Structure formats: C-alpha cells, structure tokens
Amino acid sequence: MMRQDRRNLLERNILVFSNKLQSEQILEVLIAKQVLNADNGDVINSCRTERDKRKEIVKAVQRRGDVAFDAFYDALRDTGHHDLAAVLEPLARTIDFVTPRDLECPMSPASHRRSRALSPSTFSAPPRVHRDSVSSVSSFTSTYQDVYTRARSTSRSSRPLHTSDRHNYVSPSNSFHSQPSSANSSFTGCSSLGYSSSRTRSYSKASAHSQYIFHEEDMNYVDAPTIHRVFDEKTMYRNFSTPRGLCLIINNEHFEQMPTRNGTKADKDNISNLFRCMGYIVHCKDNLTGRAMMLTIRDFAKNETHGDSAILVILSHGEENVIIGVDDVSVNVHEIYDLLNAANAPRLANKPKLVFVQACRGERRDNGFPVLDSVDGVPALIRPRGWDKGDGPLFNFLGCVRPQAQQVWRKKPSQADILIAYATTAQYVSWRNSARGSWFIQAVCEVFSLHAKDMDVVELLTEVNKKVACGFQTSQGANILKQMPELTSRLLKKFYFWPEDRNRSSAV
Numbered sequence: 001m002m003r004q005d006r007r008n009l010l011e012r013n014i015l016v017f018s019n020k021l022q023s024e025q026i027l028e029v030l031i032a033k034q035v036l037n038a039d040n041g042d043v044i045n046s047c048r049t050e051r052d053k054r055k056e057i058v059k060a061v062q063r064r065g066d067v068a069f070d071a072f073y074d075a076l077r078d079t080g081h082h083d084l085a086a087v088l089e090p091l092a093r094t095i096d097f098v099t100p101r102d103l104e105c106p107m108s109p110a111s112h113r114r115s116r117a118l119s120p121s122t123f124s125a126p127p128r129v130h131r132d133s134v135s136s137v138s139s140f141t142s143t144y145q146d147v148y149t150r151a152r153s154t155s156r157s158s159r160p161l162h163t164s165d166r167h168n169y170v171s172p173s174n175s176f177h178s179q180p181s182s183a184n185s186s187f188t189g190c191s192s193l194g195y196s197s198s199r200t201r202s203y204s205k206a207s208a209h210s211q212y213i214f215h216e217e218d219m220n221y222v223d224a225p226t227i228h229r230v231f232d233e234k235t236m237y238r239n240f241s242t243p244r245g246l247c248l249i250i251n252n253e254h255f256e257q258m259p260t261r262n263g264t265k266a267d268k269d270n271i272s273n274l275f276r277c278m279g280y281i282v283h284c285k286d287n288l289t290g291r292a293m294m295l296t297i298r299d300f301a302k303n304e305t306h307g308d309s310a311i312l313v314i315l316s317h318g319e320e321n322v323i324i325g326v327d328d329v330s331v332n333v334h335e336i337y338d339l340l341n342a343a344n345a346p347r348l349a350n351k352p353k354l355v356f357v358q359a360c361r362g363e364r365r366d367n368g369f370p371v372l373d374s375v376d377g378v379p380a381l382i383r384p385r386g387w388d389k390g391d392g393p394l395f396n397f398l399g400c401v402r403p404q405a406q407q408v409w410r411k412k413p414s415q416a417d418i419l420i421a422y423a424t425t426a427q428y429v430s431w432r433n434s435a436r437g438s439w440f441i442q443a444v445c446e447v448f449s450l451h452a453k454d455m456d457v458v459e460l461l462t463e464v465n466k467k468v469a470c471g472f473q474t475s476q477g478a479n480i481l482k483q484m485p486e487l488t489s490r491l492l493k494k495f496y497f498w499p500e501d502r503n504r505s506s507a508v
Contacts, residue, residue, distance in 0.1 A: 006069045006091050007062055013087050014058050020084055021054040029075040035068045036060055042476050214270045214445045219277040221501040222453035236456075237352045237417075237495045241307035244279035244497070245351075247272075248300045250293055251286050252316035255326045264315050266437035267358060270445045271313055278452065278499040280311060290329030297336055301345035309352045309495070312340070315441075318359030320426055333357070342414045350412075352495045354457065355420045358438050362427030368473070368482035415490055421461050422486040431474060431483055440485055443467035448497070456494040461487045 010017075027044060030036045040060050047053040061072045073092035076085035085092075227240070251268040253261045272282045285296050297312065314336075316323050322330040342349040423430035423440035432438035447463045455463070465485050474481050 002062055002065050002069055003091075006066065009088065009091055010058050010062055010069075014055055016087065017058050017084060018051045018054040021057065021081065022079065023050065023053045023057055025079045026057060026072075026075055026081075029079060030057075030061075030068075030071065033071050033075065035064060035071040039475055042474060046476060213266065214273040214277075214449065216273070216277050218449050219274075219499055220450055220453045221499050224500060227498050227500075235493055237309070237491075237493045239308045239352075239496060239498055242279065243281045243307050245281075245307035245309040245311065246300065246303060246305065247275045247280040247282045247311040247313065248297065249282060249284045249313040250288055250296065250315065251284060252288060252324075252326050254287055255317065255324070255328060257328050258317050258324065261315070261317065261432065262434040263432050263437050266435065267315050267432070267441040270437060271356070271441055274445050274448055275311060275313075277449075278497050280307075281305075287326045289327040290323075290325030290331045293323065293325055293331055294335065294339070297339050298344075301339045301348065304347060306347050306351070309354070310340070310348055311354045311356070312336075313356045313358075315358045315438075318357070318361060320362045323357070323359055337415075337418060337420065340418060342412075342416070348417075351417060352457075352491060353418045354495075355418065356441075356444065357420065358423045358430065358432075358440050360429045361422065361424055362429065364428045365476075365479075366425075366428055366482045366484060367479055413490075416492055418490045419457060419495070420488040421464070422488070423483070425484050425486045428483070431472070431481075439468050439472040439483055440464070443471075443485075452497040452499055456496050458487070458489055458491070458494070461485070 023044070027036070027041055031038065031041060044053050044056045044060060047056050061068045069088070069091070070093055073085055073088045076082075076088065249268055249272055251264055253264045255261075268284060268286075272284055276282050283300070285292075288296060293314075300310075300312070314323055316325070318324055318333075319330065321333055323333060323336065324330050337355065338344060340348060340353045340355070345353075421444075423438060430438060430440060436442060443464045447460055447467055451460055451463065465487070468483055468485050472483060
C-alpha cells in the first residue's frame with residue numbers, strides 16, 4: 001500500500017495534475033518502467049476527456065503503491081514536468097529501474113484524446129510502433145481454441161513490485177491489452193500472427209516494427225494447374241488476371257479533434273503487403289477528409305485498369321453507418337458502397353468487389369458470455385449425415401419446374417457482387433493495438449496468408465470471425481471485453497484469391 005501522506009499529497013494536487021500533465025508522455029514512461037501495464041493503460045485511455053485521463057493516471061499511481069509514487073516522480077522529471085515533480089519532491093526518492101535487455105520497451109495504448117505535446121530533450125519517447133513488452137504481454141495462442149484453457153492456468157506478469165503494491169487489474173494469459181477504435185487499440189503477443197510464428201526475427205530498435213509486418217515469405221501460394229483443375233465457371237468468379245486487380249487502402253491516422261489512431265500504420269503495412277502478395281496493385285491514401293474519401297473512391301471505381309476483382313480497405317474512426325474523415329466529417333457507408341455498384345462503376349460490373357472496414361460502429365462494448373470448453377453429446381456439425389434424412393418441404397421442387405428454353409434478357413441487381421467485411425458488429429467498438437494494429441486486420445492477414453490458396457472469401461472471413469471472437473480479448477478492470485466481426489455478402493458465386501507465386505506461370 002502507498003503511505004498515507006503520499007496518497008494525500010496526490011489527492012490534494014489532483015487538479016494541478018489534471019491541468020498540466022502530458023498524459024501520453026507520462027503513460028509511455030510509466031509503462032516503459034513497468035510500473036503500469038497495458039491494462040492500466042486501457043483504463044486510462046478509455047476516459048473520454050484529456051482531463052479525466054490525467055486524473056486516472058494519478059489514481060492508478062496511488063493504487064500501485066510507494067514504488068509507483070517514486071517512479072512517477074522520476075517520470076515527471078524525465079519528461080520535463082519540473083513544476084509537477086516539485087510537488088512530489090518533499091516525499092519522493094529517486095529510483096533506478098533496470099529493464100532486461102532482451103525485452104522491448106512497452107507501448108502505451110492509443111490516446112483517447114489526441115495529444116500534440118512535444119517531448120522535451122531530457123526524454124526521448126520510444127517510437128510509437130516499435131515498443132512492446134513481452135514481459136507484460138503473453139503471446140497469442142498459436143491454436144486459438146486453447147484460449148480458455150491457457151487463460152485459467154496462466155496470468156500475465158508485470159514488473160516485480162512488492163505484493164502489496166500490485167494493482168488488481170489482472171486478466172487471463174490471453175487477454176490482449178487493447179483500446180476501442182474510438183480509442184481503437186489491441187494488444188497481442190507477436191506470435192498471434194501465424195506468419196510470425198514460423199520464424200524468429202532478431203530484435204533491434206530498427207527492426208522492432210518489421211517483426212509485426214506481413215512479409216511475402218509468409219504467403220501460401222497455389223500453382224496454376226491446381227487453379228485450372230478446381231475452377232468452375234458456373235459457381236466461381238474468375239480471378240486470373242495479371243494483376244488480379246486494384247486495391248485501394250484509405251488510412252486515416254491524424255484527425256483534427258478525434259484521437260490519433262496509433263497503430264494504424266501497422267494495419268496499413270500488413271494489409272498492403274498481403275494484397276500485393278496476392279497479385280493486386282495497391283494504392284495507399286493517407287489522412288483523407290470526408291470529401292476526399294468520396295472523391296478518391298469514386299475515381300478508384302471508375303479506373304480503367306481494373307482486373308478481375310477490386311478491393312477497398314478503410315482504416316479510420318467510425319460510428320454506426322458512417323466513416324469519419326480526418327476533418328471529423330462523417331461519410332455514410334452506403335454512399336461509399338453505392339460508388340462501387342454496377343451503375344456507378346461499369347468497369348466493375350459482374351466482378352467481385354471486396355470492402356474491408358476497420359472502424360468503430362458505435363460505443364457499446366461486448367462483455368462476452370461464459371461458455372464451456374466441451375459439452376456432452378455429439379455436436380451437430382460433426383454428426384454423420386445419415387442421422388438426418390429429412391428432405392424438407394421443398395425437396396426436389398426445382399426439379400419439377402420445366403426450364404425455360406428460350407434466351408431472354410434479364411436484370412441483375414446493381415448492388416450485386418459486393419462483399420463487406422466489418423471489424424465489428426453494428427453499435428460496437430473495435431479494438432486496435434498501438435504496435436501490432438487492429439485485431440481484425442491481424443486476423444485477416446493470418447487467415448488469408450494461410451488459407452487463401454484453397455478457401456473462398458466467405459470461408460476465410462468465417463475463420464477471421466472465429467479468430468477474433470475466440471482468440472482476442474482485453475480487460476478493463478474486472479471486465480473481459482470481446483469483439484465480433486461481421487460479414488455482409490452480396491456475392492453470387494464463390495470468390496477465391498488463388499495467390500500465385502510470381503516465379504510460376506499464371507493461370508490465364
């Protein structure tokens with residue numbers, strides 16, 4: 001426990017700290033010293049205002065005991081908060097923390113309110129996308145079905161404080177310290193991505209970011225003869241062109257009023273590398289206003305060089321049915337999707353158009369519900385087909401209808417051939433890690449790199465749903481928070497990416 005005189009000192013001056021404290025700087029240092037962990041950061045960054053966030057930092061220090069008080073004092077001095085450090089100086093003593101060399105400096109979650117403070121010369125903040133601590137974060141389960149088993153047996157470790165100093169924000173091993181997209185962050189171990197688990201990349205300050213980025217060698221390819229053997233024109237979209245098509249990525253990071261989307265660069269790098277490996281020409285546009293987003297997507301839809309398919313990825317803040325530009329202007333998602341329909345994009349008529357939306361769709365948080373690891377009986381999905389021989393009321397109905405012999409013109413819905421993959425369900429937040437990017441994009445990159453060679457896109461996104469739902473979680477206090485992606489498909493056939501190795505011939 002913290003000494004009462006120290007606790008009272010912090011309490012008396014909490015208004016002073018709430019007015020002057022540069023919360024993002026201090027949070028980075030306190031997490032770097034392993035005084036606070038990323039769960040504490042989640043609680044702090046979930047506060048709606050900068051003032052509330054500053055107050056929560058002080059309260060978190062109070063709960064962490066005397067060691068945290070001294071570390072807070074040192075952090076204030078190191079970051080140039082000399083006037084605030086002077087407030088604590090009568091009761092403080094300096095502490096030297098030793099950080100193990102083999103651990104990376106941890107990263108604060110994304111700010112809920114944007115901070116533009118410059119770091120003073122006495123402190124150099126760790127690069128935003130490079131800092132993660134393996135000490136306070138356990139790795140993502142390589143087989144994410146084990147999440148519940150591991151959660152019961154292991155808990156995250158923090159810096160070795162005295163037992164009485166430990167804060168009670170403790171979550172299971174596979175809790176990933178995260179923030180919503182309106183503060184939009186997630187935190188998973190580096191092995192959460194299948195493409196990172198197969199090799200060990202050495203750490204250095206220059207390479208810390210790259211170890212979380214999808215690389216070409218992580219892609220599982222398919223050869224042209226296999227494509228020819230399995231392709232069925234009646235049930236599958238063609239996707240053989242070279243390049244496969246165009247991919248537009250809109251990446252909004254810095255906003256006028258809304259918080260900076262720390263970690264979105266990892267999402268952009270991961271998803272752009274993924275689709276390049278799949279044979280798409282990728283165009284990235286950063287920090288677009290609401291109007292600029294619409295104009296960019298309209299020009300993309302009318303591009304004359306589209307191949308057999310097209311991909312649009314949007315990484316931004318959002319609310320229900322809207323995407324927010326960096327000027328804080330909202331754009332209705334249905335207006336965006338209309339730009340891709342057959343009427344507005346004739347070059348893309350009858351071609352699959354895939355849209356990936358990493359953004360919040362509201363402010364609700366999913367608390368999940370308890371489930372058992374196993375149940376008695378045989379699940380329906382694995383029962384032999386012979387158990388249910390009912391044909392249903394429409395059995396062979398179509399076989400009784402005489403087919404039309406003549407050829408006639410028929411209409412097709414202009415909204416057809418579009419698939420939309422949302423990071424989360426309507427009215428709920430999505431989560432993003434300041435170093436590794438969002439849960440959704442991490443899962444997309446892992447699942448697609450492993451299975452795009454033999455799964456259609458609906459199967460892939462179902463696996464993504466499972467990956468995010470079962471393999472990611474974060475905690476805020478005693479609450480364990482989850483996320484559920486959502487798929488809306490208007491496709492009329494199966495769509496396969498069929499990534500081909502560039503050294504092999506194309507299946508034209």
